[in-house]
Amino acid sequence: MKHIGIFYIPKNSLKWVDTAKNIANQMGLKIVVIPVVISVKGLPAALKQLGSIADSLLGIVDKSSYSSKTAKAILLYPFRNRIPFIGLSRAWVKSGSLYTLDWDYADPGQQSANLALRILNGEKTKIFPLQFADKPIYILNQKTAKHMKLEISQELLEGSFKVYK
Secondary structure, eight states, X not given: OOEEEEEEOXXXXXXXXXXXXXXXXXXXXXXXXXXXXXXXXXXHHXXXXXXXXXXXXXXXXXXXXXXXXXXXXXXXXXXXXXXXXXXSSHHHHHHTOSEEEEEOTHHHHHHHHHHHHHHHTTXXXXXXXXXXXXXEEXXXXXXXXXXXXXOOOHHHHHHOXXXXX
């Protein structure tokens, strides 16, 4: 899948979307975007427009676009039209998105504890670089994959932190 669709509210997520477009371009992918003013009424048109130009949809962290009011439409359109939706969290995957990248919550906890110990041992906090999760994980929805007629290899299933069936 080379064309990844994102809908977003520009005032909330423009910088993030621009960064994602640049990274995707370097990877030979194309981010196609629909800047919208989200409303429950306007959402189906935005999804239909994205679905006609993208072969997958990516959910981004934007509480105005992806909320309890919009979740049903966001999950149903890709499911009905067999367009994989990359969810925002394990809750989105459990509800029907194809997969998400996440982290094992013990990992950032351990990283925080290690930093706290360094501080307690007298290390200056200004020298600590930005920390990222050491152990990212992914979560899959096998039922959604079957509905979309997508084959998930046994290797991917076994490597997944969680598989919803």
